[in-house]
Each structure stands twice: as structure tokens, then as C-alpha cells.
Amino acid sequence: MTEITFIEHNGKEHKVDAAGGGSVMEAAVKNNIPGIDADCGGACACATCHVYVDEKWLDKINPMGSMEESMLDFAENVQPNSRLSCQIVVNEDLEGLVVTIPESQG
Amino acid sequence: MNDNSQIIIIGAGQAATSAANSLRQNGFTGGIKIFGNENLAPYQRPPLSKAYMLGDTNVERLQFRSLEQWQGDDIEILPDTEIVKINAKEKFISDIDGNFHNYDKLIIATGSRVRKLNIAGSNLENIFYLKTLKDSDAIKGHMVAGKRIAIIGAGYIGLEAAAIARKFGLEVHVLELAPRVLARVASPELSGFFERLHTERGVHIHTNVQVAGFEGDDKLNAVLLGDGTKIECDVALVGIGILPNDELAKDAGLVCENGINTNSFAQTSDPDIYACGDCANREMGDKRMRIESVHNAIEQGKIAAAHIMGAPMPKLESPWFWSDQYxxxxxxxxxxxxxxxxxxxxxxxxxxxxxxxxxxxxxxxxxxxxxxxxxxxxxxxxxxxxxxxxxxxxxxxxxxxxxxxxxxx
Missing domain, CATH: 3.30.390.30 (FAD/NAD-linked reductase, C-terminal dimerisation domain)
Known part of the structure; x- marks a missing residue:
């Protein structure tokens, strides 16, 4: 299990244990984190699981695919550290990962 | 709503999950019970004809949350429990074992069931429908190179399954009554694109054909068309649409027309009963629509939860859909x-x-x-x-x- 902290737009923190091999989005859904709707269930089709990744982990997470990049180009409130959490694969290197949920998903 | 309030959700799919999660997110502290008629925690259905059938994901990942995780949020999941009656006047429901469950607010999220083909040979072995995890597993068992599959109905389910079957190396025939594929859900231009795509990938698309019967001894060996043509096959998948599960609501006296009528707050004709997802015929502007999509299920679940809690309504979106093929x-x-x-x-x-x-x-x-x-x-x-x-x-x-x-x- 890998500990991940989700921070809601209003600052409320949620620490959860995420299963290795699953996605950060799945960890959010399994713990009912507000703001991660994940309508498409991880098919990279909806951009409703957008998060900002704390910079300390940016180079540890798996790189972006072209579909994700393209979706993020057009999502709301995008920043350089934006990712779709359904595309971030959980592994031990991500222990302590912190992600923040954008205002548009608040 | 307070700590002693009881909210019951009938159905354990996407709409039920959305409603339960939104109730907790909106601060509901009373009891929530979700009654499902399958033997596992609520799970996602779209991957059943996509990533799951391909083998790219597993049951654990299909389930939104494990039973323990639901418990952690104090949401009671009652799998394998069929509900047989809603007593709207006394505000309780009855399950098949004769137990009563009282509610303050009831959410009907019973979804839909597949439309069945009742023609000669319908009872033969190896004729499948796709709605549940079990169905997907059964079909997947036949996804073996060299086998021949006849897919009846060229809707999303049929075409997604066709793409998977080709990937596994089956001979694939798609049989469609309408003049084009995706006729009910897509524009002619889009239909043309998908027909060309599947043909290029080796799928035999037959439009304007009527399926008259199935042939075989015990097991299926051919589909018989209206013009007498036989399509030889080892397995058939029928995907010809769904019907809303609105019988409980009808029996309870709720207004139903092609699904359970709901207003813009997802309320039925009984203000303490809500309906969400495939089973609901929702008010949208000056029309009513029953929308078969994940987005619709999630949105209505959120609307019902917000209305019950007196919370602000969620931001609405235009209906949207997706499909993965090849x-x-x-x-x-x-x-x-x-x-x-x-x-x-x-x-x-x-x-x-x-x-x-x-x-x-x-x-x-x-x-x-x-x-x-x-x-x-x-x-x-x-x-x-x-x-x-x-x-x-x-x-x-x-x-x-x-x-x-x-x-x-």
C-alpha cells in the first residue's frame, strides 16, 4: 500500500492507502474523495479526475501519454503540474504523494 | 435529514453509487442501504464490453469500492437481495425473503435489462446477452481464435464486442436490422465511418437483415436470416437494446412512461421517492428523455442527493458518451x-x-x-x-x- 494525500480545493486533506498497480483515480474513488468524479472510470475519456501533482513527485510518476496530453490541453484550470489521476499508476516510489484537486472540480 | 434518517437505494450500479457517495459528501449522517441483485459490490459496466473483456482490467478494479471500503463510509451494501415491493404510503420496501426495510427517502436506481430475442432456437446453448460481469465472463470464454461469432445488433455493445472478437482472432458477423450500424444512436456519417472501420478489420457487416431463428442440436451452429441465408457460427451475442426496470415503481403507483418519470430534481411523482439512471425518464427542458449513459446515471445520482440534502444543485453538463473500438x-x-x-x-x-x-x-x-x-x-x-x-x-x-x-x- 502507498499513502497518498488528496487536498480538496478548500484545503481539506484526505490521506488514503492506495493499491500498487492501480491508479491514483481509483484510490480516490474507493475512498469517496470529493471532486474526483472519474465519470469514464479511467478510460481517459472525460477529464473529470484532473489533479495538480506536488512538484516533488513530478519526475517520479509515469510520463503522460498523447491522449492524456491532448485531454489536458483543453481541461479547465490547467497548470504545468496538471495530470489526469486515472493515468498515474501507483507504485512504492509514490509513497507520500500529494495531489490537489482543482477549483473547477470543487 | 438527521442521524436517524434512513435512505434506501434499490439497485447497485453507477447511479446508486453516485447517489450514495454524494449523500455522504453532502454531509448526510443517517443510514444508507444499497440493495443489489448481484453477488458483488457495485461495479462499472462500461468495461464489460471493453477493457474487461479484453483482459486489460480485473474484477477488483471494476468495483468502485470494496465492501470494506463501503463499510468504512457507513454505507450498507446488501448484495444478492431482490426487492419485490415498494409500499410508498407506509414508506417501506420488502425483499424477497419477506423482510421489511423502512425509509425516509427512497432512491430507485434499478437500471435496465436486456431486450431478449424470442425466436426459434432462442434456448440453444452459446447464445449470450451482455449486461453483467457474469455475462462478460461467459462470452470471454468463447473469445478463442478460429471460432465464429454472430453478433446480433450493431449498437455500441455489438460493435465493441466485434472489435474484441477480431482482436482474439474470431470470424465475426454483425447482423443488423436497420440499414446502417449504430442507427439508433449515431448520425449517418458516423455510422458510415464505423462500418468502414469494421469492414477493414475483417468484420462481416450485414445490414438490412432480419434474424429469423437459431439453429443447432443442443449447441448453436447457425443463425438463420429472414431471406433464408444461414450464417454458421459457434456462438452468438445479442445486443438489441435495453428496457427500463420500472415495474417496482409502476406497482407502487408512480407515474411511468418509458421508465420512471422524474422532474428536474430526480423526484418521481412521490416526493419522497427519487429515480436515477437508465430506469428514469427525466425532464430535460420541455421534453422527457431516458438517457442510457454513465454520465446521466452519475449526474442524476448527484441531483437526487443534493435535493434530499437541500444542497446546491450540481453543475449540469450536456449528455455525453464514449466508446472504445480497436x-x-x-x-x-x-x-x-x-x-x-x-x-x-x-x-x-x-x-x-x-x-x-x-x-x-x-x-x-x-x-x-x-x-x-x-x-x-x-x-x-x-x-x-x-x-x-x-x-x-x-x-x-x-x-x-x-x-x-x-x-x-
């Missing part, structure tokens, strides 16, 4: 049916393009995006705002889709 990701936003013009943006032969559907005043009613997320995400905003956009601007790929957003007034 390496093609289709994303559709809006409803194209009232469109008078369809404008193609990009090159259809490159498997990367979009179709914008406009009314006679150039308002964007729907966008089909094929491997083109920008058109989908821009389209979401254009459709929601019913933005007017000139056809010659849409077809000009030198203008980035982002520029279209400037036309939103």
Missing part, C-alpha cells in the same frame, strides 16, 4: 437527432476527425470526436451553450478548435 476512441457530446447539417472537421480516412452537428441556425447541437479529444472538450462547451458556429469555420482545420470557444456568448 484503437479508436469515440467521444460524443450532445444529441444529434434535431440537427439539419453535419460538418466534418479533419480527415475521416486518418481515423482522427470530428463531426459537428448543427441546427438550421448553425447552433452546435452535438459533436462526435474520433481520436480527437480537443473537439470533444471544446464541443462540450459549445453544445452546453448552444453556440452558433459557421460551417466553413468548423471545417477549417487551420483554425484550432480552442478558437471556437470565443463564439460562446
Amino acid at each position: 484503437e479508436i476512441k469515440l467521444q460524443i457530446v450532445g444529441l444529434w437527432n434535431d440537427a439539419t447539417q453535419s460538418i466534418v472537421r479533419g480527415d475521416m480516412t486518418q481515423n482522427k476527425f470530428a463531426i459537428y452537428h448543427l441546427d438550421s441556425e448553425n447552433h452546435v447541437l452535438a459533436v462526435d470526436a474520433i481520436n480527437s479529444p480537443p473537439d470533444f472538450l471544446v464541443g462540450k462547451q459549445l453544445v452546453f451553450n448552444k453556440t452558433a458556429l459557421a460551417p466553413e469555420i468548423i471545417s477549417d482545420i487551420a483554425i484550432p478548435a480552442k478558437e471556437f470557444l470565443k463564439n460562446i456568448v
